[in-house]
Amino acid sequence: MDIRTDIPLKSYTTMKLGGPARFMGEAQTPQDIATIYHNARPKNLPIFILGGGSNLIVRDEGYPGIVVRNLIKGFTVIEDTPQYTTFEIGAGENWDETVKRTVELHLTGIEALSAIPGTVGAAPVQNIGAYGQEVADSLISLQAYDSQEDRFVVLQNIDCGFSYRHSIFRGEAEGRYVITSVQLKLWKANPTPPFYKALEEYFALYSITLFTPEAIRDAVIQIRKDKLPDPTLQPNTGSFFKNAIIEKWQLEDLKPTYEDIPFYDLGNGTYKIPTGWLIERAGLKGKLLHGMRVHDKNCLVLINEAATGYSDLAAARDEIIATVRDTFRIMIEQEPLEIQ
Ligand SMILES: Cc1cc2nc3c(=O)[nH]c(=O)nc-3n(C[C@H](O)[C@H](O)[C@H](O)COP(=O)(O)OP(=O)(O)OC[C@H]3O[C@@H](n4cnc5c(N)ncnc54)[C@H](O)[C@@H]3O)c2cc1C
Structure with missing residues (x-):
């Protein structure tokens, strides 16, 4: 198996940030995975499994071990x-x-x-x-x-x-x-309503009444095209923050000040709040922070417009988390994993 050295990981992630992998290998079969582990163990080399790099943040120091691209098909x-x-x-x-x-x-x-x-x-x-x-x-x-x-x-x-x-x-x-x-x-069936609100709105707008898997796929693709920047043109990892899950008392506490706060009852005494709404209402929509742009159509998305490295991304992230915390007393969390 071919193992290459000093490979820039930013080419393998959709955020296009961060340093190199010391080694990189490709697994075509499950056995390749086992072989890479067997070879790395005596050398004490850490291993990281890479897919499409679309939910991954690489730090500037890169990765000191073997990054394995998973190419197992079937x-x-x-x-x-x-x-x-x-x-x-x-x-x-x-x-x-x-x-x-x-x-x-x-x-x-x-x-x-x-x-x-x-x-x-x-x-x-x-x-x-x-x-x-x-x-x-x-x-x-x-x-x-x-x-x-x-x-x-x-x-x-x-x-x-x-x-x-x-x-x-x-x-x-x-x-x-x-x-x-x-x-x-x-x-082997058609999906049945009720659907997610954005889908219901799309079906109503285009007078779609036959809800086949094809119709749902087409609708989702169109809705996403309007809302999400294409990572090949504007580097991003999709939602950079998870939606917030809060307790009933926190929601009741916020309602008098934010009467229009959107929430979904999760049925177990907790409520999901769209973090995009929190970021927008905290005044950060479309803002450029340390080279990272808060997307103006979907505030959950951070676009790498001019970040010089991981530290810029981290500074932008921390500023957004602090602003949301100070505005709503809610701690939001990063969604993409960090390679380390
Ligand atoms: C524009 C855009 C839109 C997105 N929209 C959504 C969305 O709507 N919903 C959503 O949930 N996510 C979304 N994402 C996030 C992302 O696409 C998903 O999380 C996706 O599953 C990541 O796949 P990947 O192969 O790129 O994983 P990577 O980013 O390569 O890896 C992510 C993590 O998974 C681990 N991993 C990868 N492969 C394996 C494996 N075979 N075994 C064990 N661990 C593994 C990695 O080690 C890493 O920790 C979006 C991302 C972008 C850029």
Whole structure:
């Protein structure tokens, strides 16, 4: 296997920031992953698994070990019944291509996750979600290399600890598992209303009444085009902040001052507040902070317009977090992971 040295990681991330990887390798098969770990262990080299780099921030010092690009392919039908089809999909497959293929088969389950950049293997890591769907809703199980036990394992959905933009892979088991494939179960049916508000509005605007997976995918792609900057033209990682989850007493405390505060009842005594709204109402919409632009159509997105390095991004992030905290007494959190 070809291992290259001193590779600039900014070319491999959509934020286009940060220093080099000391080594970089490419895994075409699950066995390649195990081999890289076996070779790195005696040299004490740390390993980082890279997908499409669309949810990743690289610091200026880069990475002192081996960055492994996951290029494991595969798209196989495991079970096909009159009600559903189950697939095994290689972790290195492009996520949106996968959604496209399943929508073309008229299957429902992941169509609202259209146009999310990145790989299939990274999708469970932060339990990608959009427009009312999450990958956890369709994921049966996944196969991974367990670097702690040096063996391949199958983790069932329940083992992955999925919650909002979270799983064990970015929590207690961060860095332990390399996902090599996922199994998805998708249904032979049309999705049924109610849909996410932006989708309902889109369907009403274009008088769409037949809600097929294709119709949802088309709508999501159009809505996203209007709202999200294209990372190939304006470097960004999509939502840079997670939506805020607050307690009932915090919401009640804010309502008298902010009568129009939007919130979604999560049903367990907590409420989700759109962080984009918080950032906008804190007066930061469209602002350029340390070379990072708060997107004027979607304040959750930070665009790298002229940042000279990670420190500029960190300064902009910290200023936004502090401004939101001082305005609403809510602590917001960064969504993309940092390679370290
Ligand atoms: C314009 C834009 C829009 C976006 N919209 C959304 C959205 O609507 N919803 C959403 O949830 N996200 C969104 N994202 C974030 C991002 O696309 C997703 O998080 C995606 O799943 C990241 O995939 P990736 O392959 O680029 O992962 P990377 O950025 O390469 O990696 C992310 C993390 O996953 C780990 N990882 C990657 N592959 C594996 C593997 N095989 N095994 C174990 N760990 C792995 C990495 O080590 C890293 O910690 C958006 C990003 C952009 C740029």
